[in-house]
Each structure stands twice: as structure tokens, then as C-alpha cells.
Amino acid sequence: MEIHYKIIGVLLIALSFVHLVFPKYFNWTEELSALSLANRQIMYIHTFFIALVVFLIGLLCLTSSNELVSNSFGKKIAFGIGIFWLIRLYIQFFGYSSKLWKGKTFETVVHVVFSLFWAYLSVVFLASYWI
Helix, strand or coil: CHHHHHHHHHHHHHHHHHHHHHHHHCCHHHHCCCCCHHHHHHHHHHHHHHHHHHHHHHHHHHHCHHHHHHCHHHHHHHHHHHHHHHHHHHHHHHCCCHHHCCCCHHHHHHHHHHHHHHHHHHHHHHHHHHC
16 A cells, blocks of 8 residues: 555656646736736635645655555545545546536547546545544
């Protein structure tokens, strides 16, 4: 199980850095210009904190994989993180409209890849609790 945490750690740290390109990729300067200053800043700040949490979870996986699988406290942490990713998996299907990806090759691939990734994270973290 520890090897899965090492893999997850690397992938989550990489994902946290992908958040750096969101403003440019999603053209936030133009897209968010109609929003109030508060709403615009919420988008930037929440994205930063999501990236930070993803980075820290990745770092936890890399540095504390043994603890996540071998002791009671680590298993409780893994369980909580597993619930987090399970909810993220749910949101992938019920929070985002399929209009965003259906019929679009790149977006469909991204949707499928991230659905599988959220499922993998959920299974590994939750399985650690019961193993």
C-alpha cells in the first residue's frame, strides 16, 4: 500500500502545480472581469488554497506513507482524506454538467482520466483504513 501513497504523493504534487496555469488556460482575466472584485479574488484565492491542500496531501503521502497504513491515527487521517476524494469523485459526475465534456475529445479524455484518478485516490485512502 505504501507504494500507492508514494505514487499518489508525486501525482498530487504535480496536480497542485497544474493549478498555476488555470488563470491563463481558462482566460480568467477576461472571463472573470464581469465579476465583482470580491468574487474575482475568491476565485484566485480559493484556487490557491485548493492547490495548497492538494500539495500538502501529496507531501503527506510522500513523507508519511508508512504511518498512513500502519497506525490508528494515520488510518483515521487516511479515512478522512478518502472521504474528501470520494466526494470529489461524486462532484465529477454530479457537480459539473456533461455539456462541458460530452462530444469534445480532449475534455472527455480529461473527464475520464480524472474520474479514474479520483476513484484511485478514494480506493487507496479508504482501503488503508480497513486493511
